[in-house]
Amino acid sequence: MTAGAPLVEVTGLRQWFRVGGGFFGRQDTVRAVEDVSFAIARGEVLGLVGESGSGKSTLGRAVVRMSVPTAGTIRFEGRDITRLGRRALRPIRPRMQFIFQDPFASLNPRMTVRQIVGAPLAIQRPELDPAARAGRVAEALQTVELSPAHLDRYPHEFSGGQRQRIGIARALIMEPRFLVADEPVSALDVSIQAQILNLLIAVRQKLGLTMLFISHDLAVVGHLCDRVAVMYLGRIVEIAPTRALFRCLRHPYSQALFSAAPVADPTLRRPRILLTGDLPSPLAPPSGCAFRSRCRHALPACATAVPPLREAAPGHAVRCIRDDVALGPPG
Amino acid sequence: MSAAEALAPAPPAARPRSRAWRRFRRHRLALFGAAAIVVMVIAAAAGPWLIPFDPLHIDLRHRFQPPAGGGHLFGTDQLGRDLLIRLLMAGRISLTIGFAAMTVSTAFGTVVGITAGYYGGALRIALMRFVDAVLCFPQIFLLLVLAAFIQPSIATLTLIIGATSWMEVARVVEGQVRSLRERDFILAAETLGASGRYVMFRELLPNAIGPIIVAATLTVARAILMEAYVSFLGYGIQPPMASWGNMLNNAQEYLASAPWLAIFPGAAITLAVASFNFVGDGLRDALDARLDLH
Amino acid sequence: MAQEPLLEVSHLSVTFATENGPLPAVRDVSFRLSAGETLALVGESGSGKSVASLALMRLVPPAPRVSLGGSAHFCAADGSRHDLLALAPDAMRRLRGNEISMIFQEPMTSLNPVHRIGEQIAEAIIFHQGASHRAALARAGELLEKVGIPDAHRRLSAFPHHLSGGMRQRVMIAMALACTPRVLIADEPTTALDVTVQAQILELLKELQHANGMAVVFITHNLGVVAEIADRVMVMYAGLIVEEGAMVPVMTRPRMPYTRGLLHSVPRIDPETLGSAPLTAIPGTVPDPLHLPPGCAFAPRCAHAEPACAAAPPPLEPAGEGRLVRCRRWRALAEAPA
Structure with a gap:
């Protein structure tokens, strides 16, 4: 394997779920993740943004093989782990x-x-002696800035931010190469979110x-x-690379999502793109481009086929047949 | 950032165990039941040494002594045997069978339930349909049929009662495990590469312990009742050994002339069964995991 | 001279009786709310912002489990004034859902899953206005139309689980508006929603407020939403108001270190400075309400705290521009760059 090879490579991943069924119900298929491909280089952080129902969590879970993908391949360190x-x-x-x-x-209450x-360690290295294990646990707690005085406490004795630190310590104790973080701060108070984000940035650099x-x-x-x-x-x-994306949003959905995010600065007023209607049912998505039912730029051609992910600028790919709707940065 | 210093130990919240005890203490009947069980166990264990009679000693001159007559606190039976000592000896057998059958059925039911709940799919369907099938048999007939073929003894009765009362535990555990199965902390263990056995017994079982204890307590009550049924019908503990059930059987003929022969064993069964049921109810409230969240 | 306020809350306190002693959830909160105004109540979990609003609606458990202090004078449509905290339960029930309404974070828990949404809206109209069932249903249809539910009259017979989260929140808003309230208390109404749906709901609230002239108390932890919707802001910490004032000055020139910390801990989307500096996090966690520090509640987490801050609680004092600040050091900090 060459040094430049990506650590994680996902190709054509599909994750479908059967819902309903049973005795009288009709069985349906939810296509939670549909034909997703991306690669993450060593040391890179790839962000995955979307709203509920976008399949981002399902995708994150499939990548670390919490589920068995319906189709496609996942390569980790060059090895195909899709069917392991x-x-x-x-x-x-x-x-x-x-x-x-x-x-x-995410923490066992007992x-x-x-x-x-x-x-x-108990699962992966049962041969480790108690002293060595205790040492590594203490080290992991130190990494997440938790006091060793907490060792014999139960999860309910901690605040949300502290619990999240415990969860991060558990994830880091085996010194992983790859970390999937599924909305790690969205359940936390605003003042605690920044602590956890800073912690994640620090451990990313350290490890x-x-x-x-x-x-x-x-x-x-x-x-x-x-x-x-x-x-x-x-x-x-x-x-796209983060900066390129924020400088020029090319997909109408990205633009709507971006413009809807409220900004805590009353002097910055952005034109707001209000989407109409709701997310279509994932059981019966619209034909062609799934966003066309809410898109203000939609053309008749959008209904015929799923637009391919095409490269609009170097490293910047977009799944839209129109290339005349790019939106510059705010303000 | 000085987060480490600022993360002073969290407020001293009560541990789940002490909170459960506090809730249990509020349950008057459960406290009464627990006290009654303790008294019964101590009496059955130690009482026979303190009473100067032999439970099998026949004394035809002192037949049908009424309670408090002739030094016999609870009277004597048709063979002149001391009723109190027989009641206590019978208590040993009934309580032993109750606890032992509970252990057998709880262990078996827990394994069936946790396996069905954890693995799901076809295995779950097969196991739970088996549970349903066993539940379809009227328990008492199953018990009598089995007892008719097997030489009755404490061990065989325990196994027979255990074999017909594990289904409740299996259902409770299966339901609990199935609801915990998709929780994030179980997924977390899976992403650490934990084996099925580790997840079932280290992660899931401690979270199902509350409902298991409740079901186990109620199973003791039912096992005592079952033993009494079977012995009453003559398929259980055989005379001259005493059990509460066969003492009742024995008392039938003398219901009018010596009612105390029926009243004392009857009261013992009622007290034991009611006590375990009260404790079970108290534990159900005390261990309700929902009350422990937040 | 400003017009008479619709709602005037003075020295509101809410204390819960717990096994471990009295828990002061809200301490000495005073504010005024005028017609057409949106007051944002900002704070983190445990700040007392939700409890304060529930106390105004008298939706907290009765004494002795909860003791209320202070007063909350509400000016009804007929000109009469009532103290919401002292009103008889019956009289309160007539005001609630009629002149003062409330919407909650999770609409699914506030809607009854076994009743059709049309019936649920109609019920409130029948109770408060004595309308006939038919007239009430017709009005429910109009309301659903007004809150932007497509195909409104057909949706009257839908059950709550048929609707998406955003649509359910619209139904909740329709129910709250059924009797054209003078005050709407909105407790984190968009927190459970996606940002694109949140944008729709905020827009809807603004439109409805513009049309009805109602006053809104908007409870949120999201500072972006505050900048979007508020006229005035009240920041709460550990049950106390720590800063209050008109929205723009508070959000652009916060005086209280806590407000400042909150604003700085939110990342900004600016392609030029993206991710270059770590976020300035507020260290530590909110104090345990059973063991509040003797001085300023924020002092243990405050980068600017002096020994005096920990000694005695600072007063809520005017800091110009009609603003109130609870900080001993606001003057020194106002001169220093943010």
Whole structure:
């Protein structure tokens, strides 16, 4: 493998779920992730932005093989892990870790901090003696700036921000190469969000982490990520280096999403693009471009075929047949 | 950033265990039940040493002594045996069978439930349909049929009762595990490469312990009742060994002439079953995990 | 001379009785709300912002579990004045949902899942205005149309679970507006929604407010939303008001270090400075309300705190431009660059 090869490479990934069924119900297929391809270089942070129902979380979970993809391939460190079973994945797991959104649901309420943070060692390195394990747990807590006085406490004794630190310590204790963070700050108070974001930036630099950072918040993604992919109804509609994206938004959905994000500066007033209607049902997405039903630039041709992801500028790809709708930066 | 210093230990929130105890204490009947169980266990365990009678000693001169007559606090039966000592010896057997059958059925039901809930799919369907099938048999007939073929003893009765009362636990555990199965902390263990056994017994089981304890307590009550049924019908503990059930059977003939022969074992069964049910109810409230969130 | 305020809250305090002693959730909160005005109540979880609004609606548990202090004078449509905190439960019920309405963060929990939405809206109209069932249903249809629900009259017979989150919030707004209230209390109404839907709902609220002239108390933790919708801002921390004033000065020149910290901890979308500097986070966590520090509640987390800050609680004092600040050091900080 050459040095320039990406750490993670996803090609044509599909993740479908069957819903309903049972005795009387009709069975339907939700196409949560549809034909997604991207690569993440070593040390890079890729942001994944979208609203609920965009499939961003499903995608993040599929990449670390929490699910079995319906189609496509996932390569990690050059190796195809798409179809690996539980046993074959076991030695790979420590190198790719996951941070959950909800710090209340992601920690076992019946375990102490020592057990939670030490769990990866208990699972992966059962031969490790207790002193060595305790040392690594203490080290991991130090990385996330938690006091060792907390070791024998239970999750409910902590605030949301502290719990999120515990979850990050658990993810980092095995020194992973790749980290998927699924909305790690959206359940936290504003003043705590910045603490956790700064922590993630610090550990990224310290450990040379490669990350997939999932969020609905464009500002957070912009702050943390090298590149950003925007998702709508299971597909990536635009992907570009962060700065290039914020300088020139090329997909009408990215533009609407961007303009809808409220900015805490009353002196900056942006023209607002209000989308009409709701997200179409993922059970019956519109034909052709899935966004056309809410798009103010839609043409009749948009209904005929799914537009391909085409490169509009170097490294800047967009899934739209129109190239005359680019929107400059705000303000 | 000085986050580390600022992250002083969180406010001293009560541990789940002490909060559960506080809720249990509010439950008057459960406290009464727990006290009654303790008294019964101590009495059955230690009482026989303190009473100067042999439970099997036949004394035909002192038959049908009424309570408090001739030094016999609870009277004597048709063979002149001391009723109190027989009641306590019977208590040993009934309580032993109750606890042992509970252990057997809880262990088996937990394994079935956790396996079905964790693996899901076809295995879940097969196991839970099996549970339904066993539930379809009237328990008492199943018990009698099994008892008719097997030599009755404490061990066999325990196994028979255990084999017909694990389904409740299996259902409770399966439901609990299925609701926890998709929780993030279970997914977290999976992304660490945990084995199925680790997830089931280290992550899931501690979170299902509350409902298991409740179901187990109620199972003790039911097992005591079952033992009494079977022995009453003559398929269980065989005379001259005493059990609350066969003492009742024995008392039938003398209901009019010596009612105390029926009243004391009947009261013992009622007290034991009611106590375990009260404790079960109290534990259900005390261990309700929903009350522990936030 | 300004017109008489619709709602005048003075020294509101809300204290919960807990197993571990009294928990002061709201402490000495006073404010005035005029017709047509939007007051944003900003704070993090535990700041008391939601409890304060629930207390005004008298939706907190009764004494002795909760004790209320202070007064909240409301000026009804017929000119009569009522103290919301002292009003009899019956009289309060007549005001609530009629002259004062409330919408919540999670519309699904406030809508009854087994009743059709048309019936649920109509019920409020029948209760407060004594309209006939038919007239009430017709009015419900108009309201749904007004809050931008497509195909409104057909949707009257839909159940809540048939609707998306954004549509459910629109239904909640329609219900709250059924009797044209004079005051609307909106408790994080867009927090559970996606940003594109949030933008639609904020736009809708602004339009409706413009048409009805109602006053809105908008509770949120999102400073972007504040900049979007508020005329005035009230920042709460640990149950106290720490800064209050007109929106633009507070948001552009915050005086209280906490407000300043909140504003700086939100990343900005600016392609030129993107991600170049770490965010200035506020260290630590909010204090435990059962063990509040003796001095300024924010002092343990404040970069500008002096020994005096920890000794005694600072007063809420005027700081020019009609602004109130609860900080001993606001003058020194006003001169220093932000």
